[in-house]
Amino acid sequence: MLNAADAGFAEHLAGLLPDGTLRDVSAGYLTEPRSRWAGVGGVLALPRTTDEVAVIVRACAAARVGIVPWGGGTGLVGGQVMPGGALPVVLSLERMAAVRGIWPDEGVLAVEAGMVLASVQDAARAAGRLFPLSLASEGSARIGGLLATNAGGLNVLRYGNARDLCLGIEAVLPDGSVLRGLKRLRKDNTGYDLRHLLIGAEGTLGVITAASLRLYPIPAQVVTALLVVPGPEAALRLLGLAQGIVPGMVQAFELIARQGLEFLAEVVPEVAVPLTADWQVLVEFGLPARMEAEAVMAEFYEAASEAGLVLDGVIAASEAQRAGLWRVRENLPEGNRRIGAVSSHDISLPLGAVAELIARAGAALARLGDWRINCFGHLGDGNLHYNVFPVRGRTRADHEGDREAVKRCVHDLVDSLGGSVSAEHGIGRLKVGDLERYGDPAKLAAMRAIKAALDPAGIMNPGAVLR
Amino acid sequence: MLNAADAGFAEHLAGLLPDGTLRDVSAGYLTEPRSRWAGVGGVLALPRTTDEVAVIVRACAAARVGIVPWGGGTGLVGGQVMPGGALPVVLSLERMAAVRGIWPDEGVLAVEAGMVLASVQDAARAAGRLFPLSLASEGSARIGGLLATNAGGLNVLRYGNARDLCLGIEAVLPDGSVLRGLKRLRKDNTGYDLRHLLIGAEGTLGVITAASLRLYPIPAQVVTALLVVPGPEAALRLLGLAQGIVPGMVQAFELIARQGLEFLAEVVPEVAVPLTADWQVLVEFGLPARMEAEAVMAEFYEAASEAGLVLDGVIAASEAQRAGLWRVRENLPEGNRRIGAVSSHDISLPLGAVAELIARAGAALARLGDWRINCFGHLGDGNLHYNVFPVRGRTRADHEGDREAVKRCVHDLVDSLGGSVSAEHGIGRLKVGDLERYGDPAKLAAMRAIKAALDPAGIMNPGAVLR
Numbered sequence: 001m002l003n004a005a006d007a008g009f010a011e012h013l014a015g016l017l018p019d020g021t022l023r024d025v026s027a028g029y030l031t032e033p034r035s036r037w038a039g040v041g042g043v044l045a046l047p048r049t050t051d052e053v054a055v056i057v058r059a060c061a062a063a064r065v066g067i068v069p070w071g072g073g074t075g076l077v078g079g080q081v082m083p084g085g086a087l088p089v090v091l092s093l094e095r096m097a098a099v100r101g102i103w104p105d106e107g108v109l110a111v112e113a114g115m116v117l118a119s120v121q122d123a124a125r126a127a128g129r130l131f132p133l134s135l136a137s138e139g140s141a142r143i144g145g146l147l148a149t150n151a152g153g154l155n156v157l158r159y160g161n162a163r164d165l166c167l168g169i170e171a172v173l174p175d176g177s178v179l180r181g182l183k184r185l186r187k188d189n190t191g192y193d194l195r196h197l198l199i200g201a202e203g204t205l206g207v208i209t210a211a212s213l214r215l216y217p218i219p220a221q222v223v224t225a226l227l228v229v230p231g232p233e234a235a236l237r238l239l240g241l242a243q244g245i246v247p248g249m250v251q252a253f254e255l256i257a258r259q260g261l262e263f264l265a266e267v268v269p270e271v272a273v274p275l276t277a278d279w280q281v282l283v284e285f286g287l288p289a290r291m292e293a294e295a296v297m298a299e300f301y302e303a304a305s306e307a308g309l310v311l312d313g314v315i316a317a318s319e320a321q322r323a324g325l326w327r328v329r330e331n332l333p334e335g336n337r338r339i340g341a342v343s344s345h346d347i348s349l350p351l352g353a354v355a356e357l358i359a360r361a362g363a364a365l366a367r368l369g370d371w372r373i374n375c376f377g378h379l380g381d382g383n384l385h386y387n388v389f390p391v392r393g394r395t396r397a398d399h400e401g402d403r404e405a406v407k408r409c410v411h412d413l414v415d416s417l418g419g420s421v422s423a424e425h426g427i428g429r430l431k432v433g434d435l436e437r438y439g440d441p442a443k444l445a446a447m448r449a450i451k452a453a454l455d456p457a458g459i460m461n462p463g464a465v466l467r
Numbered sequence: 468m469l470n471a472a473d474a475g476f477a478e479h480l481a482g483l484l485p486d487g488t489l490r491d492v493s494a495g496y497l498t499e500p501r502s503r504w505a506g507v508g509g510v511l512a513l514p515r516t517t518d519e520v521a522v523i524v525r526a527c528a529a530a531r532v533g534i535v536p537w538g539g540g541t542g543l544v545g546g547q548v549m550p551g552g553a554l555p556v557v558l559s560l561e562r563m564a565a566v567r568g569i570w571p572d573e574g575v576l577a578v579e580a581g582m583v584l585a586s587v588q589d590a591a592r593a594a595g596r597l598f599p600l601s602l603a604s605e606g607s608a609r610i611g612g613l614l615a616t617n618a619g620g621l622n623v624l625r626y627g628n629a630r631d632l633c634l635g636i637e638a639v640l641p642d643g644s645v646l647r648g649l650k651r652l653r654k655d656n657t658g659y660d661l662r663h664l665l666i667g668a669e670g671t672l673g674v675i676t677a678a679s680l681r682l683y684p685i686p687a688q689v690v691t692a693l694l695v696v697p698g699p700e701a702a703l704r705l706l707g708l709a710q711g712i713v714p715g716m717v718q719a720f721e722l723i724a725r726q727g728l729e730f731l732a733e734v735v736p737e738v739a740v741p742l743t744a745d746w747q748v749l750v751e752f753g754l755p756a757r758m759e760a761e762a763v764m765a766e767f768y769e770a771a772s773e774a775g776l777v778l779d780g781v782i783a784a785s786e787a788q789r790a791g792l793w794r795v796r797e798n799l800p801e802g803n804r805r806i807g808a809v810s811s812h813d814i815s816l817p818l819g820a821v822a823e824l825i826a827r828a829g830a831a832l833a834r835l836g837d838w839r840i841n842c843f844g845h846l847g848d849g850n851l852h853y854n855v856f857p858v859r860g861r862t863r864a865d866h867e868g869d870r871e872a873v874k875r876c877v878h879d880l881v882d883s884l885g886g887s888v889s890a891e892h893g894i895g896r897l898k899v900g901d902l903e904r905y906g907d908p909a910k911l912a913a914m915r916a917i918k919a920a921l922d923p924a925g926i927m928n929p930g931a932v933l934r
Contacts, residue, residue, distance in 0.1 A: 149656065179907060196660050200659065288713060427658060
């Protein structure tokens with residue numbers, strides 16, 4: 001059992017740290033964007049250095065006090081709030097937001113974990129490079145949390161998930177020791193890959209304090225189109241066509257359903273929607289200077305039309321038009337939020353099973369009631385945000401009792417098709433039960449053994465990922 | 468302490484398995500390419516299914532008998548042979564070499580661990596796709612071993628290491644449980660990434676039995692050149708120039724030193740060497756159909772010449788010429804083998820430190836004696852094979868007593884420059900001491916804790932990676 005970070009412990013901890021490192025936990029650190037949980041916390045720690053993080057973790061380990069690591073607070077599965085139990089230390093990395101080093105010629109940027117993603121992108125761009133991780137919360141999400149949750153987003157198709165963008169990490173392990181792995185190597189086969197173990201562990205195996213990140217050349221030309229497709233299966237064939245023409249240069253391939261556009265019209269009417277159809281995809285190529293971007297897109301469009309994979313479309317002719325197309329995609333979550341989902345699902349599937357999932361889930365859910373379904377997302381990665389809403393005139397509150405059945409219906413189907421019930425958001429506290437239900441038993445047992453080995457007292461983010 | 472796989476245990480094990488699964492251990496399973504170690508083994512197990520692997524591992528766990536997993540036997544650090552101690556079971560996956568499934572449109576190929584890399588490449592190519600892992604031993608190395616050691620090779624620059632090419636694995640864990648993670652998902656954030664933990668663990672945390680692999684489009688055009696460069700630093704600036712012109716399409720960037728060419732002339736004279744210079748790079752671009760390959764290479768060559776980064780060169784004008792250029796690069800290890808190295812080093816460095824390492828290591832080694840140094844390899848990855856040879860008229864046997872000092876000299880310098888003493892070959896048994904010496908103490912402690920948690924009896928590849 002853990003002990004509380006009570007006044008006595010806070011006083012003890014304060015004595016080990018510079019003045020001002022500890023504060024009372026203000027309300028902002030106890031909430032999460034979906035308002036499913038309210039967190040608890042005994043004291044807020046705002047360290048400025050890795051050594052201070054280590055002091056905090058060592059003190060907590062000695063006193064068996066829990067630690068909830070806090071990045072930007074944007075996680076969607078409750079990994080950043082502990083809703084009960086012995087009061088933990090809330091450990092925010094926000095004061096550790098410095099650039100440790102940048103090597104533009106090597107394509108490496110080393111930053112502290114508290115740096116906001118948008119600032120990381122800016123630092124890369126100022127050096128003439130691209131840090132490709134990009135997602136809705138980039139203005140507040142911090143790189144430590146993004147790595148801890150192996151964030152995905154809009155450019156995974158071309159550049160990979162957060163883990164693929166990380167060459168090395170520095171972290172404080174649950175015993176307070178400091179893992180000094182801030183390398184900037186492309187190859188390093190010296191023992192177990194603890195970087196990949198900590199990435200995606202959601203703060204349950206340690207606190208990431210810094211990371212060396214991969215930078216890429218900024219594409220010389222970007223060409224973007226919003227295309228009407230006959231359906232999800234055709235959309236995936238369209239992706240194959242695109243990859244054949246510009247292999248490795250398709251940087252976004254986002255599915256948009258009519259329902260999402262109707263939500264925008266209903267609750268975010270300020271967003272102009274250039275086309276409305278049952279299914280659309282937002283396609284973006286990032287091309288080198290040597291290719292003729294317009295000709296490439298024209299060739300793609302023509303081939304796709306001939307093959308019956310595109311029925312209509314808009315190709316952005318200016319940066320403003322491109323921004324307009326993206327505004328549609330980027331506002332889909334806001335539309336969802338304003339409507340209020342009964343249940344949201346961050347799922348991934350083998351690409352070949354995406355169309356089947358969409359068809360079968362709709363049919364299965366219809367047997368449970370009447371819904372509006374907004375199925376959208378990172379189709380190129382097989383990652384759908386399959387969100388279920390009340391029909392007009394009803395609210396999510398009317399369906400409080402249905403949520404579990406809806407979720408089960410979708411997740412069972414995903415599981416039966418070889419998919420994942422958490423594609424990019426993680427497990428947090430929301431999906432602990434799902435992991436137990438759908439996770440491979442051998443994997444779960446190994447995870448528990450690793451957790452017990454590295455964090456025997458269970459102080460790191462108690463209750464997240466593993467019960 | 469472990470028990471021997473003696474006659475009694477072999478008889479017990481035979482009773483659990485189909486006839487013919489067990490054999491005496493023939494000599495081929497007890498050797499490794501560098502002839503540094505001769506292995507021992509009590510019985511050879513040749514399972515045909517994952518369940519049979521699980522039966523073997525469970526029986527070994529119960530009896531505390533060691534297991535040495537055997538792939539293609541091509542590893543260069545002795546991971547595949549146990550040179551002493553209680554006789555282990557040698558577990559070869561060679562009979563598990565089937566394709567489990569192929570999804571060309573998804574870019575996924577699932578194979579059993581015993582499949583030889585060349586066969587994996589062939590299976591992909593037959594489906595119109597590329598499996599990009601490529602290295603000297605591809606005709607005998609098996610995919611399970613390549614994943615267990617996170618193999619690198621010639622195309623890492625563009626496509627990543629073995630771990631980056633793997634979407635999921637099936638493995639038997641040290642307790643005999645089967646990790647069923649043969650997914651074909653691009654995104655899956657459901658708990659700790661055991662795939663990445665097992666990849667690179669060199670068989671010490673379990674036996675990989677199958678893997679789902681990423682396939683890529685076959686580049687429509689490949690253009691290859693052998694270019695004379697002023698030195699390693701210019702070579703890296705040349706790489707930057709190439710990445711600017713064809714970002715993400717540079718698929719090989721291999722450094723070749725004059726010494727390597729002289730070795731070829733001396734001991735592999737049948738290989739024609741088109742150019743001789745102090746430093747050369749073999750550059751290869753894989754381009755889509757839409758680019759004009761010759762014009763791109765010409766632009767690159769001209770820009771590089773103008774910048775003083777290229778002094779001379781040969782651009783392959785036919786597939787035969789391309790093969791000829793590659794023959795030079797591919798025969799460098801054979802030249803080395805025939806000369807006989809005092810000490811070979813598989814090192815990686817931050818790209819910005821490569822030139823410094825080369826300059827300083829040469830100077831430092833000169834203080835230890837007279838050598839011929841062949842420094843070559845995957846420059847684009849910061850990965851050098853920095854191999855030290857006797858001068859003409861002397862042999863490696865004359866330097867038996869110098870090996871340790873030479874190795875220490877190179878590795879100390881690599882470590883001081885933030886590099887790795889095992890870039891792509893792994894730790895095996897050769898570098899256990901190096902890992903202890905140069906490894907981060909927190910990392911080593913965590914590795915030991917994980918090993919103890921997952922393999923408490925220490926049966927999996929005893930003595931490899933960790934003492």
